[in-house]
Amino acid sequence: MNRRTLAIIAGFIGFSALAWIGTRLAYPERTAYAGHCVDRIDGALANRCDVPVVAALCREADGTRRPDDDCAFQTLAPGEAFTATLDTALTGRPYTMACNAPFVPRWKVSNSNSNLFQKGCRKPDKSSGQPA
Structure with missing residues (x-):
């Protein structure tokens, strides 16, 4: 060359x-997405990374994963287990999302397809009551 x-x-x-x-x-x-950090450890969801994460345990609202799903948020230190619970009245399957703290997990519109949602993160909203 x-x-x-x-x-x-x-x-x-x-x-x-x-x-x-x-x-x-x-x-x-x-x-900031860190979905690989939240995993089952001894039967409980826990942070297996070396950094704090904000984890979301969600339940599908109508059989599909959507931005309006019911989610419980919790900030997890390294090795800490998830203790928040979901509304038991909902029947959808549970799933998890996680972001490096202080960012909060959310569904976002894909960059390549506006009809497709993908897991992502957003800045924390001070008034929402979600982890900061």
Whole structure:
């Protein structure tokens, strides 16, 4: 490869790195999803990561996972088990979501398909009563 090609490749890599860093600084909630941190440990949901997370234990409202599902939120320290409970009157299947603290799990519209919801995070709402 000649020097010009190497310079173009290096410039592209440098620009990509700066864009990634800029996104993490400007929109940290976009990279805060930590669903892999909440798992069953000795039969209970617990945080298995080394950082605190805000976990959500949710139940499907009408057989499909939607933004209006009933969820219980709890901030979990590393190794801490989930103690919040859900409304037992609902019959949907439970599922979990988690984000690095202080961000709160939520369903968000996919970037590529506006009809598709995917798990994500948002900044905490001070007035919602959800974990800060």
